[in-house]
Amino acid sequence: GIQVEQSPPDLILQEGANSTLRCNFSDSVNNLQWFHQNPWGQLINLFYIPSGTKQNGRLSATTVATERYSLLYISSSQTTDSGVYFCAVNQAGTALIFGKGTTLSVSS
Amino acid sequence: EPEVTQTPSHQVTQMGQEVILRCVPISNHLYFYWYRQILGQKVEFLVSFYNNEISEKSEIFDDQFSVERPDGSNFTLKIRSTKLEDSAMYFCASRIWTYEAFFGQGTRLTVV
Numbered sequence: 001g002i003q004v005e006q007s008p009p010d011l012i013l014q015e016g017a018n019s020t021l022r023c024n025f026s027d028s029v030n031n032l033q034w035f036h037q038n039p040w041g042q043l044i045n046l047f048y049i050p051s052g053t054k055q056n057g058r059l060s061a062t063t064v065a066t067e068r069y070s071l072l073y074i075s076s077s078q079t080t081d082s083g084v085y086f087c088a089v090n091q092a093g094t095a096l097i098f099g100k101g102t103t104l105s106v107s108s
Numbered sequence: 109e110p111e112v113t114q115t116p117s118h119q120v121t122q123m124g125q126e127v128i129l130r131c132v133p134i135s136n137h138l139y140f141y142w143y144r145q146i147l148g149q150k151v152e153f154l155v156s157f158y159n160n161e162i163s164e165k166s167e168i169f170d171d172q173f174s175v176e177r178p179d180g181s182n183f184t185l186k187i188r189s190t191k192l193e194d195s196a197m198y199f200c201a202s203r204i205w206t207y208e209a210f211f212g213q214g215t216r217l218t219v220v
Contacts, residue, residue, distance in 0.1 A: 043214070045208070
């Protein structure tokens with residue numbers, strides 16, 4: 001099956017810093033989503049981005065489908081950005097497969 | 109904004125007991141999923157459901173598990189005889205014909 005690798009596994013930032021999270025996948029996909037898991041365990045949809053670039057406030061994402069990777073950018077990080085960021089992909093007719101996540105800790 | 113809702117948010121059960129986790133997917137969605145996340149680990153796929161039948165299931169989804177969409181709005185996951193290793197966060201998800209999936213807030217199941 002398709003493999004999803006996220007890096008780095010852990011990231012510690014001071015408030016105000018920028019960061020880039022990476023997601024590599026082993027085969028072509030029809031869907032790629034980024035999620036933020038907050039301290040209560042909820043999975044919050046950040047981006048649906050099988051290809052191209054999207055921006056939402058301080059967050060943006062880019063997927064280069066031909067090279068099988070996606071990047072999530074967080075600018076001017078805040079303590080509320082802390083949590084685990086998951087990338088998940090799927091191919092047509094199959095369920096989402098999640099990476100192991102990047103745990104982000106932002107301190108004030 | 110429409111959302112996937114799950115009940116209960118937290119359930120504690122004795123080993124060997126049956127549990128039913130409930131989900132109300134977004135109303136016009138067609139595809140329904142259950143995932144689980146053992147504490148500190150990644151989110152794992154259990155089962156997908158479309159057109160009133162299972163369309164895909166993982167190795168985790170053995171005979172102890174079953175799913176049902178009893179009334180056109182609810183989507184349930186039943187675990188027949190819970191084990192300690194079933195303790196996890198269980199997520200329901202749904203999507204329309206596009207691939208973007210929306211997740212519920214999860215049910216934390218603790219088996220004691």
